[in-house]
Amino acid sequence: MTYLVDVLYILAFSLFIYGLSGLTGPKTAVRGNWIAAIGMGIAVVATLIKIRDTAPINWILIAAGLAVGVILGVPPAKKTKMTAMPQLVALFNGVGGGTVALIAWSEFIETKGFSEFKPEQSPTIALVVGSLFAAIIGSVSFWGSLVAFAKLQETIIPKNVEKAFVKGAKVFQAANIVLLLVAVAVAVYIGLNKGVAEWWIVLLLVLAGIMGLFVVFPIGGADMPVVISLLNAMTGLSAAAAGLALNNTAMIVAGMIVGASGSILTNLMAVAMNRSIPAIVFGSFGGGDVEGGPAGGDQGTVRATSAADAAIQMAYANQVIVVPGYGLAVAQAQHTVKELADLLEARGVEVKFAIHPVAGRMPGHMNVLLAEADVEYDSMKEMDDINGEFPRTDVTVVIGANDVTNPAARNDPSSPIHGMPILNVDQSRSVIVLKRSMSSGYAGIENPLFFLGQTSMLFGDAKKSVSEVIEALKDL
Amino acid sequence: MYTQLLANLAILVLAGFVGFAVISKVPNTLHTPLMSGTNAIHGIVVLGALLVLGNLPADAHWGIRIIGFIALVFGTLNVIGGFLVTDRMLGMFKGKKKELPAADKAKEVTK
Numbered sequence: 001m002t003y004l005v006d007v008l009y010i011l012a013f014s015l016f017i018y019g020l021s022g023l024t025g026p027k028t029a030v031r032g033n034w035i036a037a038i039g040m041g042i043a044v045v046a047t048l049i050k051i052r053d054t055a056p057i058n059w060i061l062i063a064a065g066l067a068v069g070v071i072l073g074v075p076p077a078k079k080t081k082m083t084a085m086p087q088l089v090a091l092f093n094g095v096g097g098g099t100v101a102l103i104a105w106s107e108f109i110e111t112k113g114f115s116e117f118k119p120e121q122s123p124t125i126a127l128v129v130g131s132l133f134a135a136i137i138g139s140v141s142f143w144g145s146l147v148a149f150a151k152l153q154e155t156i157i158p159k160n161v162e163k164a165f166v167k168g169a170k171v172f173q174a175a176n177i178v179l180l181l182v183a184v185a186v187a188v189y190i191g192l193n194k195g196v197a198e199w200w201i202v203l204l205l206v207l208a209g210i211m212g213l214f215v216v217f218p219i220g221g222a223d224m225p226v227v228i229s230l231l232n233a234m235t236g237l238s239a240a241a242a243g244l245a246l247n248n249t250a251m252i253v254a255g256m257i258v259g260a261s262g263s264i265l266t267n268l269m270a271v272a273m274n275r276s277i278p279a280i281v282f283g284s285f286g287g288g289d290v291e292g293g294p295a296g297g298d299q300g301t302v303r304a305t306s307a308a309d310a311a312i313q314m315a316y317a318n319q320v321i322v323v324p325g326y327g328l329a330v331a332q333a334q335h336t337v338k339e340l341a342d343l344l345e346a347r348g349v350e351v352k353f354a355i356h357p358v359a360g361r362m363p364g365h366m367n368v369l370l371a372e373a374d375v376e377y378d379s380m381k382e383m384d385d386i387n388g389e390f391p392r393t394d395v396t397v398v399i400g401a402n403d404v405t406n407p408a409a410r411n412d413p414s415s416p417i418h419g420m421p422i423l424n425v426d427q428s429r430s431v432i433v434l435k436r437s438m439s440s441g442y443a444g445i446e447n448p449l450f451f452l453g454q455t456s457m458l459f460g461d462a463k464k465s466v467s468e469v470i471e472a473l474k475d476l
Numbered sequence: 477m478y479t480q481l482l483a484n485l486a487i488l489v490l491a492g493f494v495g496f497a498v499i500s501k502v503p504n505t506l507h508t509p510l511m512s513g514t515n516a517i518h519g520i521v522v523l524g525a526l527l528v529l530g531n532l533p534a535d536a537h538w539g540i541r542i543i544g545f546i547a548l549v550f551g552t553l554n555v556i557g558g559f560l561v562t563d564r565m566l567g568m569f570k571g572k573k574k575e576l577p578a579a580d581k582a583k584e585v586t587k
Binding site (some may be wrong): 013016017019020021023025026029030032034036037040043044047048050051054055058061062064065066068069070072073074076077078080082087088089091092093095097098099100102103105106107110113125126145155164177228229232235236239240242243244246247249250251252253254255256257258259260261262264265268269306328355357365367368371372377380382383452 | 480481484485487488491492493494495497498499500501502503504505506507508509510511512513514515516517518519520521522523524525526527528529530531532533534537539540543544545546547548549550551552553554555556557558559560561562563564565566567568569571
């Protein structure tokens with residue numbers, strides 16, 4: 001029977017890898033996800049076979065635990081709005097980290113503080129080091145994800161508290177370095193002294209938990225996607241560590257795949273924002289939404305336009321490129337924008353969407369929001385594919401995006417975002433920027449795009465402005 | 477005993493490279509579903525919770541039973557929520573244009 005379990009584990013993680021590789025294209029992705037889910041089902045069944053001789057009371061707890069998890073998990077997963085997906089993913093990631101932390105705790109209790117081992121258990125060193133690593137990372141991931149959830153939910157943490165957190169970034173970071181050193185010292189102490197009292201492991205979990213809170217507290221809105229991705233990778237790594245501790249191949253493979261792919265994804269996103277991961281976690285420039293920088297200044301004047309003028313410009317263009325950003329997600333204007341695109345297409349105007357890799361609140365979040373509004377996959381263009389098209393484009397409409405369109409990133413070596421890959425919006429024949437006011441983006445820097453001759457600004461709430469343009473288009 | 481550990485470490489390293497290889501082919505557009513998908517896969521921790529509960533002796537202390545139970549609930553949430561959310565997001569990416577020929581669509585919009 002042990003062989004059967006191992007063979008089923010191999011089958012399970014093969015399905016994970018095959019399923020994940022299906023996520024490379026939109027056509028195979030849905031199937032890929034289900035293949036991975038089947039793999040998970042097989043892994044769970046195999047584990048149940050492995051523990052089949054356990055006491056009846058344990059069976060009752062297992063059945064109840066699975067049932068409660070399903071009952072609590074299905075409704076939010078089915079009903080939550082697409083705009084609220086990032087916080088839901090953060091929450092599901094967090095409970096995964098919580099599981100790992102609790103596993104480490106119970107391993108500690110079961111082995112009486114890593115002093116008594118059963119003969120069939122994994123090698124002592126793997127059990128001790130794996131469990132302690134899992135305890136720290138799992139707890140950081142759990143509490144960090146909860147803060148991420150609360151911040152994305154926006155209603156939970158009051159705005160002024162949030163601002164104070166972002167301002168106090170340096171204090172949190174200093175505290176984190178101390179916490180990390182203390183946590184590692186506690187872990188080493190537990191590892192070296194067999195059979196310490198239980199409160200030591202609780203202390204370790206609490207220290208790591210506070211660290212998780214402090215890491216995410218000062219993170220500003222625009223950096224949130226990177227942090228969620230980082231927490232996801234951390235949960236994966238902690239799962240792999242727990243797998244080593246429990247001598248479970250399925251956990252090692254699945255955890256490590258997530259850890260590795262999550263790290264790469266985090267890095268890709270950080271690069272797309274021209275920031276390093278340490279710079280985000282240890283906040284090098286401001287690290288948050290900087291609201292309301294001084295407007296205009298010596299750069300020249302901006303030209304404001306009206307919805308009616310914007311509608312005329314778009315209606316008689318050959319090609320319109322829409323550049324959606326964080327502001328569009330905040331205003332929840334994706335359906336309205338899709339309506340605008342449909343109207344323009346009905347008039348024979350080609351409409352494309354240019355999506356910067358970090359638009360939205362998660363990597364690719366903008367794509368999900370637009371897909372929800374029925375924008376076709378083929379009309380969403382990635383940065384590298386669309387950049388060559390801007391010079392041939394009559395009108396580019398920037399909705400709630402700022403830094404990702406800033407030509408200073410390309411031309412001005414003194415700019416803090418110099419070198420960041422951007423959408424070359426400034427090369428198109430005319431640009432219409434929909435914006436609430438002249439405040440700067442999260443990086444707190446001026447955007448010369450707004451002062452160019454071909455640029456006009458349409459001030460106001462993104463959703464309202466787009467609706468007005470739609471009305472004007474209908475009247476043409 | 478240490479052969480087992482070394483074998484596990486080898487698996488760990490190889491799995492890391494598989495993770496690198498798989499992700500490098502995913503387009504930006506699908507990064508959110510991908511993150512959500514990998515989020516579901518680290519729900520594998522549910523196995524750990526099952527093993528902890530399953531390995532408890534019949535006379536185990538209630539404290540550890542409760543810890544194991546909560547771990548199992550959390551792990552199940554991670555798996556179920558992760559896969560369902562990913563499925564919903566990916567469902568959004570189905571091309572809908574082909575169902576309606578362009579001319580019909582234009583009519584529908586101008587109505």
